[in-house]
Amino acid sequence: MKSSFFKLFPAAILAGSLSLHAAQQPPEPAAPPSATLLAQCAAPFRDNAILQQKIKLPVWGMSLPQAKVTVTFNSQTKATTANKDGSWRVVLDSMDAVRLQSVNDSPAGKTMTIVCEKGGDKAVKIINNLVLGDVWICAGQSNMAGVMKRAGHPKNYPPNSINNAHYPALRLFAPQKNQWLVCSPETAVSFSRVAFFFARRVQRDALVPMGLIVTAVGGSNIESWLTQAPYPIGKNHKKLLAPVVGYGIRGAVWYQGESNEKDRRDYQPKLESLITGWRKLWQQGDFPVHFVQLPGIKQSSTDNPAGGDGRAEIRQAYVETLKLPNTGMAVTIDIGAPREHPPNKYDTGVRLARSVLQKVYGFNNLSSCPLYTKHVIDGKTIRVFFDNARMGLMVAKKEGFAPPQPTPDAKLQWLSIQAKDGTWHWADGKIDGSELLVSCKQVSEPVAVRYAYTQHPNGHLLYNKDGQPVSPFSTIGYGPKPTTP
Structure with missing residues (x-):
């Protein structure tokens, strides 16, 4: 018997999560939504969303059992019949994004119409201002979660970063708020600092609309994000990532490790499991995953040429994980601080972007951090x-x-x-x-x-x-x- 969690998120089933977790207990059932004919779409399908270009694009949600569901978007129409539990899913053909003229370009939004019909009744749901582009998962703990804020200290980011944030094709989805924010000086204060500077630099060079799905929780350990044996399914995966599994993405960036610092070299198999587990769930092949190697903290002794103290081994764990295909790393040892939460997230985001631009977007003349x-x-x-x-x-x-x-x-x-x-x-x-x-x-x-x-x-x-x-x-x-x- 399927739990209502899987009823709400059929894409997780389609991505193979049941087989992956066969030896584990399923998540606690979530309260199912009230059954209505009107389409109730999965979390990211909201006004102002960025939809992933250049892939077959799944769209899914809930309606009444056996309702006829017709999805129309960008001159495409796809129809299906809702399952006995009311879940439905269609797959749109691959589409290309419109190349931006600049980061300040405002691409014309498109409308998705979802018509559900049953027993002579019809319900129409309209999702507005949708733009094709590239979607990136931005996950981790507090150094990824930390937001821009308007009254930022000058050490936090370069002057006018907020005042100049007129980027209509840069958008943020926060699962906790269940809405997409279009980047402007008013909304940029709510963007993750690392994600903002990462996306801004990628967009500047690649001239592609960018969608950010930020799933980051302060103090979270990597175990809370894992999805496959031998680890139990993590609570943050259940709460924040499971609702978006199956939503078309270009890749993911990861900034976490502080809460696992004492794992040292034993962090590596966990990070590898995170990456391979997410790839199995999304079923988009070995999509890119780039991560931040932890910055410096506290103080090192000058009497220990052998090294190996503190964060030395966990940094090596990131390096060892680069053996996985389509991975990359941003080095941040020079922008650390005596305490946690180094203020300079600008360089962190830019270095992540350089890694992605070089390895994912084909900017071969752009160097990233040497290894x-x-x-x-x-x-x-x-x-x-x-x-x-x-x-x-x-x-x-x-x-x-x-x-x-x-x-x-x-x-x-x-x-x-x-x-x-x-x-x-x-x-x-x-x-x-x-x-x-x-x-x-x-x-x-x-x-x-x-x-x-x-x-x-x-x-x-x-x-x-x-x-x-x-x-x-x-x-x-x-x-x-x-x-x-």
Whole structure:
């Protein structure tokens, strides 16, 4: 017997959730809506919505059992008959978005009409001002949930970010409010800061309407968002994501991990399960999932060249997850803060956008944050190679929202080298174009290198010439698992 949860959200069934959760208890039944002939559509189908372009687009909802349901949109008409429980679903043919002239362009909205008929009665539902574009799930905990606000501190985002927010083709859906907001100076205050700057940059370059579905809860752990064995179905998935499962999307961005910091390397299988679980539910293939590698927090000791403290391992867990197809990562070690909730979400959003623009939208000339790829030991020196560094590397220091300023005479900080006997030593780094030469006078037989592999690396750090920070790395991966907590 199906629970009313699945009656409300038949797309979850169609996406295979019943088979995925066969060994688990289904969610607690939700109170079913009062049966009416008038179509009751799934949560995101509201006025001002962005509908996903370039895919076969499912539309679903509830009516009376056996009612004839006819959906008309953008010169298409699709009809079906409601099931015995009143649920219905149609699939519209793929459609293309209209390319924007600028981020301030106001695309003409279209109307979706849903006619339900039974026993000579007819009920007509109209959904207005719909625009085709790209829809992104924006999920995580408080650093994703935090909103712009009008009276923002100048450290929070660049001046005039709110006053200039006339972006009619940028829209936000918050499941808690069950409505779409069209971006304007009046509504932008309610947008997630990370999501806002992410979408604004993607839209500026790709000139595509952008829809954001923000499902983020302060203090939430990753377990609350998981959907498949061996983990139980998470409460935030049930409450916030389940209602939108099946709604056409382009991809997802994820900023979470603070509440799982103590998981260290054990965060990786959970993040992998999150991504593969969402992909199974949506049944849109391996859609893009890009995530934020946690920023620095508190303070790192300068007496520990081996590193591995604090957030070092969980950051490596994000790197390890990049083995999954269609994933990407924004590095934020240089915009951390002594406490949680670093104020600068502007650079976080932009770096996520650069990763997505490069890997999803085909902007191949746009670099994202460089990652370690390989190393070669040559006598007393280890040569380290990176991607996204074809224009070269630099030592630089970042302050506020301004691009990092090159500091060619400064020593690269938080760079260490391991000797053959297993001891670690602070090292010297010499930039050779897009490669880094690492050595130490006290080490004649080096075997490994680590960079920024610590709680809060700051100061003079490594960037590519486009100002994108190099991710922390360890050429031996996590290394031996600590024997103490």
